[in-house]
Amino acid sequence: MLETERLYLRQLTLADEDDLYLYQSLPDVVRYIPWPARTREQVREALIKYSGNTRLEEQNDAMLLGWQLKTTGQVIGQSNLSIMSKSDACGEFGYVIHPDFARQGYSLEASRAVIDFAFNTVNLHRVIAHLDDRNLASKGLVEKLGLRQEAHFIEEEFFKGEWTSTYVYAILQDEWESRRDGNFARRTS
Numbered sequence: 001m002l003e004t005e006r007l008y009l010r011q012l013t014l015a016d017e018d019d020l021y022l023y024q025s026l027p028d029v030v031r032y033i034p035w036p037a038r039t040r041e042q043v044r045e046a047l048i049k050y051s052g053n054t055r056l057e058e059q060n061d062a063m064l065l066g067w068q069l070k071t072t073g074q075v076i077g078q079s080n081l082s083i084m085s086k087s088d089a090c091g092e093f094g095y096v097i098h099p100d101f102a103r104q105g106y107s108l109e110a111s112r113a114v115i116d117f118a119f120n121t122v123n124l125h126r127v128i129a130h131l132d133d134r135n136l137a138s139k140g141l142v143e144k145l146g147l148r149q150e151a152h153f154i155e156e157e158f159f160k161g162e163w164t165s166t167y168v169y170a171i172l173q174d175e176w177e178s179r180r181d182g183n184f185a186r187r188t189s
Contacts, residue, residue: 002065002113007106009065009079009113012051016066017043019075023098032132033096034159056122059086067097067110076101079114081122089125091118095141107141115145119173128170132159142169146179 002009012020017040023029024038024046038046050064062082066075077097084090093114097107118124129147131138143149147169155163171179 002117004109004113006070007110007113008068008070009110010068011054012047012064012066012075012078014044014047014051016075017047019098020047020066020078023077023096026099029096029099031160032135032138033094036160056081056083056091057086059083065110065114067106077106077110079110081114081118083122083124084128089123090128091122091124091126092128092130093118094129102137108144111141111145115171115176119176124173126170126172127176128168131167131169133165133167139167145171146175147171 001011021038021040021043024043025040027037030037035042035046050062053061053063055061056063060083062080065079065081067077067079068075077095079093079095081091081093084092093111095107095111095114115127118127127147128150129138129142131142133139133152148171149167150170151166151168153166153168156166157164
């Protein structure tokens with residue numbers, strides 16, 4: 001578990017199904033995410049599939065962390081972190097948030113914690129984020145985090161019925177350390 005000022009970032013469990021359904025079922029929320037608006041059954045299936053992923057040691061290992069509010073216990077979003085290349089110590093992260101909690105700094109807070117964890121616990125050298133170039137909120141977030149745009153692939157993927165373009169952003173471990181404005185997260189277990 002990771003802890004920030006307002007959040008616990010922790011493994012999701014079946015007990016989180018109701019909270020996840022509240023935002024994973026919304027078409028606007030998943031517009032840029034590689035899964036459709038989910039039914040309650042699909043939320044449950046995804047929880048079962050990913051709840052066993054608890055390590056980040058080998059290539060293609062992935063972890064999903066829920067953002068639990070300290071004040072209410074509600075899960076309001078989630079982050080994923082995966083190892084893309086073990087030999088190159090490269091990982092990828094992503095995120096999604098319930099729209100009622102957007103624009104309140106939670107995504108920035110959680111993402112800082114995840115990137116800090118990726119570099120200081122998982123010992124990655126490089127962390128990247130792929131995002132749909134229409135997702136301006138996500139673009140703003142990764143830029144606030146200090147990631148730099150490294151690529152812009154035009155009409156790279158036929159995604160949800162249309163050709164879409166992708167930005168690739170990245171940051172290196174030493175760049176992250178030089179940009180940090182303090183400890184973003186502390187590991188609690």
